[in-house]
Amino acid sequence: MLKxxxxxxxxxxxxxxxxxxxxxxxxxxxxGAGKSILLGALGLILGNRADxxxxxxxxxxxxxxGSFKLENYALQKFFDENNLDxxxxxxxxxxxxxxxxxxxFINDTPCTLDVLKKLGVQLIDIHSxxxxxxxxxxxxxxxxxxxxxxxxxxxxxxxxxxxxxxxxKKKISTFQADLAEAKQxxxxxxxxxxxxxxxxxxxxxxxxxxxxxRRFANSEEILRNLSFGQNLLSEKEExxxxxxxxxxxxxxxxxxxxxxxxxxxxxxxxxLIELQDVASELEExxxxxxxxxxxxxxxxxxxxxxxxxxxxxxxxxxDDLIEKKESIETQLLGVTNSDEALRKLEIELVEVEQKIAxxxxxxxxxxxSVLGAFQQQVEDTLKLLGIPFAKLEVKxxxxxxxxxxxxxxxxxxxxxxxxxxPALDSKTASGGETSRLMLAIKEILAKHQHxxxxxxxxxxxxxxxxxxxxxxxxxxxMGHQRQVISITHLPQLAAKGEHHYFVYKEVVDERSITxxxxxxxxxxxxxxxxxxxxxxxxxxxxxxARELLQI
Numbered sequence: 038m039l040k041x042x043x044x045x046x047x048x049x050x051x052x053x054x055x056x057x058x059x060x061x062x063x064x065x066x067x068x069g070a071g072k073s074i075l076l077g078a079l080g081l082i083l084g085n086r087a088d089x090x091x092x093x094x095x096x097x098x099x100x101x102x103g104s105f106k107l108e109n110y111a112l113q114k115f116f117d118e119n120n121l122d123x124x125x126x127x128x129x130x131x132x133x134x135x136x137x138x139x140x141x142f143i144n145d146t147p148c149t150l151d152v153l154k155k156l157g158v159q160l161i162d163i164h165s166x167x168x169x170x171x172x173x174x175x176x177x178x179x180x181x182x183x184x185x186x187x188x189x190x191x192x193x194x195x196x197x198x199x200x201x202x203x204x205x206k207k208k209i210s211t212f213q214a215d216l217a218e219a220k221q222x223x224x225x226x227x228x229x230x231x232x233x234x235x236x237x238x239x240x241x242x243x244x245x246x247x248x249x250x251r252r253f254a255n256s257e258e259i260l261r262n263l264s265f266g267q268n269l270l271s272e273k274e275e276x277x278x279x280x281x282x283x284x285x286x287x288x289x290x291x292x293x294x295x296x297x298x299x300x301x302x303x304x305x306x307x308x309l310i311e312l313q314d315v316a317s318e319l320e321e322x323x324x325x326x327x328x329x330x331x332x333x334x335x336x337x338x339x340x341x342x343x344x345x346x347x348x349x350x351x352x353x354x355x356d357d358l359i360e361k362k363e364s365i366e367t368q369l370l371g372v373t374n375s376d377e378a379l380r381k382l383e384i385e386l387v388e389v390e391q392k393i394a395x396x397x398x399x400x401x402x403x404x405x406s407v408l409g410a411f412q413q414q415v416e417d418t419l420k421l422l423g424i425p426f427a428k429l430e431v432k433x434x435x436x437x438x439x440x441x442x443x444x445x446x447x448x449x450x451x452x453x454x455x456x457x458x459p460a461l462d463s464k465t466a467s468g469g470e471t472s473r474l475m476l477a478i479k480e481i482l483a484k485h486q487h488x489x490x491x492x493x494x495x496x497x498x499x500x501x502x503x504x505x506x507x508x509x510x511x512x513x514x515m516g517h518q519r520q521v522i523s524i525t526h527l528p529q530l531a532a533k534g535e536h537h538y539f540v541y542k543e544v545v546d547e548r549s550i551t552x553x554x555x556x557x558x559x560x561x562x563x564x565x566x567x568x569x570x571x572x573x574x575x576x577x578x579x580x581x582a583r584e585l586l587q588i
Contacts, residue, residue, distance in 0.1 A: 038489045038520035039161065040126065041104040046093045047081075048074045049551040055538065056555070061516035063531045064524045064553075065564060066540030071551030072524050075540060076163070076494060079103070082129040083161060084154025089137035093550075099133040105160055110489055112159065116143075119152050129153065161490040166498060169475045173461050178447045181478060182431070184485050185411055186403040192442070195396040199441055202393055205386045212382060216375045223372050226365055229350075233362035236342060243355035246340050253333040256326070263323040270316035278316060281309040393439055400443045405433060411481065418477035418511070419453075423504040424470060426455035469499025476508060483515050490520040497527045506585075509533030528568035532585035537561045561586060 043054045049071055066072055081087055082103045092099045108125040116123035122144045130142040131153070141153040171177045183192055219226075252259065271278050288302040343355050350361050371378075412429045419427035432448040450459035453470045466474065476496050483491060493512065497505055509530035515521050516535065525531050537556040542549050556564055562582045563574065570578035 038106050039103060039522070040106050042079065043100070043102040044075075044078045045100045046097050047078045047091055047099050047101060048093060049542070049549060050074060050078065051093060051545070051550045053551075053553050055553050057520070057522070058536050059516070059520050060535040061513045061521045061523065061533060062536040062538065063534030064522065064538045064540060065526065065531050065568065067542075068526075070540045070542050071553075072494075072540050074551055075553065076165070076492075076524070079161075079492075080163070081131040081133075082153070083157030083163070084141075084150055086150070087131075087133055087137075087139060089133065089135055091133060092135065095135045097135075100130065102128060102130045104128050105489070107160075107489075110159070110487065112156075115156060115159070119148065121146050121148065121152075129156070159488070161492055162486075162488055163492045163494065164475070164479060164496060165494045169471055169496070169498075172449065172471060172475055172478075175446055175448075176442075178431075178449055179442055179445070181482060182404045182407065182411075182445075182447055183400075184482050185407040186400075187485065188400055188403050191396060191400060191403070195393060195400060195443060196441055198389055198393045198396065199439060202386070202389045202439065205382065205389060209379070209382050209386060212375075212379060216372070216379065219368065219372045219375070223369070226369055226372075230362065230365045230369060233346065233358060233365070236346060236358070238343065238355065238358050240356055240359060243340070243343055246336050246343075250333075250336050250340060253328065253336065256328045260323070260326060263319055263326065266319045267316065267323065270312055270319065278309060278312055281305060281312065285309060397439060397443045401435065401445050404445055404447075408433065414481050415474070415477045418480060419473060422473040422477065422500075422507050422511075424453050424473060426453065427474075428452045428459050429474075430459040467499060469504075472496055472498045472500060473504070473508070476511060480511055480515060483519065488519065490522065491515065492522040492524075494524045495526065496523065497525050497530050501527060502529065505529035506533070526568070528565045528582070528585060531568060532565055532582070532587075537564065539564055558586075558588065562588065 038059060039057045041054070041056050044050050045052050064072060064075070077085075077091070078101045081091075081099075081101045087099075089095060105127055106125065107123075107127050113123050115121075124144055127144050128142075130145075132140045132142075139150070141148050141150055143153065143156065168177075183189065268276070270276055285302065285305050288298050288305060292298040292302055343358070346352075346358055347355050350358060352358055352361060408431045412431055415429045416427050419429075428451070430450040432450055434446050434448075436444045436446060438444070448461070450461065451466055451474060452459040453466055476493075479491070479493075479496075496512075497508055500508060505527040506529040509527075510533060512521050512523055512530070513533045513535075523530065523534070531537065537560075538553055539556050539560070540551065540553050542551055544550075562579060565582035565585055566574045566578040569581055
C-alpha cells in the first residue's frame with residue numbers, strides 16, 4: 038500500500054509530503070484546487086511519461102517519491118529479475134530536470150521507465166474517468182473476464198506459444214516465397230554452377246597466369262636482356278668478372294705489403310663470387326627460356342574466360358569466383374532439400390497449433406464459467422446502488438482465428454431500465470449509471486486481484502444523495518481488504534472515509550500554489566458541511582455533517 042507521497046516542484050505544487058493509511062481514504066477540494074495535479078504526480082512514479090512543462094520552477098528538479106509497503110504481495114521475484122534490492126518498504130522515485138530529462142529509481146537503484154511502470158501496475162490501480170469510458174473496449178472487457186477466471190498463468194503460457202505459432206507462420210510464408218523464387222531460378226543457377234565448375238578455378242591461379250602472360254608477351258625483350266647481362270658479366274672482351282679478377286690480383290699483391298688491404302680484398306672476392314653466380318643463372322635462364330605459342334594462346338584464352346566470369350558475377354577479385362560457385366551450390370542444395378525443410382516447419386507448426394488449441398479451449402472454458410456469477414453479482418450490486426432493474430448480459434463469441442488473447446471476444450450489454458433490452462452501455466446508460474456499473478465491476482474484481490491499492494478518481498460522477506452514500510459504503514467495504522483512495526465531490530461518499538485529505542490553493546509570494554493536508558475531526562465536519570451547503574455554513578449543514586460522519 039501507499040504509505041507516503043512526497044512531491045517537490047510539480048505544476049502548482051511547491052512541496053507536499055503526506056502520509057497515507059490503510060482502509061478508505063477520501064480526497065476532496067474545490068474544482069481547480071489541484072486534485073488532478075496530485076494524480077499527475079502520482080502517475081510519474083508509476084511510469085507515466087512527462088516533460089519539463091510539469092516543473093513549477095524550471096531551474097530546479099521536479100522530484101516525486103512514493104513509499105510503499107510490499108509485504109505479502111509476492112514481489113520479491115520481480116525485484117530479483119530486475120536486479121533490484123528488495124525491501125518490505127520500498128521507495129519509488131522520479132526526477133525530472135529543466136530540459137525534460139527524466140530519471141527513475143527503485144530503492145535508490147536507477148531503473149528504466151518500463152521497469153518502473155511494470156512495478157507500478159502491481160502496486161496501484163488508478164481508476165480514472167477515462168477508464169470508465171473504456172467499459173465498452175473489447176480488450177478492457179477481456180481483462181476483466183480473465184481476472185475473474187484467474188487466467189493469468191494460463192494466458193501467459195498461451196501467449197508464449199502463440200508468439201511461436203505466429204513466428205512459425207511468418208517463417209513458413211517467407212520460406213515458401215523464397216522457395217518459389219528459387220525454383221524459378223533453378224535452371225539459371227544450374228547453368229551458372231556448371232559454367233563455374235567447368236572453369237575449375239584454383240586459388241591464386243589468376244595471378245600465376247597473368248605473370249605467365251606477361252612473360253610470353255615480352256619474350257623478345259627478356260631474351261635481349263639475358264644476352265646483354267651475360268655479355269656484360271662474362272662474355273665480352275672486357276667483362277665485369279674479368280675486371281674484378283684483375284682487381285683481386287692487384288689487391289692481393291698490395292696485401293703482401295700492407296695487411297689493411299685484406300678487408301678490401303675480401304669484399305671484392307665476395308662481389309666476384311656473387312657476380313659469377315649471377316652470370317651462371319643468367320646463362321641457365323637463357324638456355325631454359327623457350328617461347329611456346331600454344332601455351333601462350335591457352336593462357337590468353339584462360340584469362341579471358343576468368344575475366345568474363347569475374348565481370349559477369351561482379352567479383353572484385355578472381356578468387357571470389359570460387360566463393361560464388363560455393364554459394365550457388367549451397368542455393369541449389371537448398372532448393373533440393375527445401376521440400377524436406379518445409380515439411381519439418383509445417384510439422385512444427387501443427388504441434389504448436391495443437392498446444393494453443395488446447396490452451397485456448399481451456400481459456401474459453403474458464404472464461405465462460407465465470408460469466409453467470411459475474412452477471413448476477415453486478416446486477417445485485419447495482420440494485421443496491423439504485424438501479425433495481427439492472428440487467429448485464431455478457432455476450433461471448435469465438436473468433437475463427439487465434440489472437441494473442443485466444444479466440445474469445447466479449448461484449449458487455451447493459452440495460453438500466455425495465456423492458457429495455459440490454460445493449461452496448463454507451464448507447465443506453467447515463468454517466469451516473471455507467472459510473473455505478475464500473476464500481477460494481479471493480480468491487481468484484483477487487484476480490485480476485487491481489488492488489489495493494491485502488492484509487493478512484495470521481496467514480497461518483499452523475500450520482501448523489503442516497504446512492505452516493507451506498508457507493509461510499511461499497512468503497513469502505515473494499516477498504517477492509519486493501520487500501521482504497523477516492524477523489525470525490527460528494528459529501529455522502531466523503532463521510533465514509535476513515536481518513537480525509539483536503540486539496541486547496543493558497544497565494545504565497547503572489548503565486549498560487551496547491552497544498553494538501555489531512556483533516557482533523559473538527560476540520561472534517563466543516564469540510565463536509567461546506568460540501569453540503571456551499572461556502573456559507575449553516576447549523577443545519579453542520580448537524581447534517583455530524584450525522585453523516587456519525588459523530
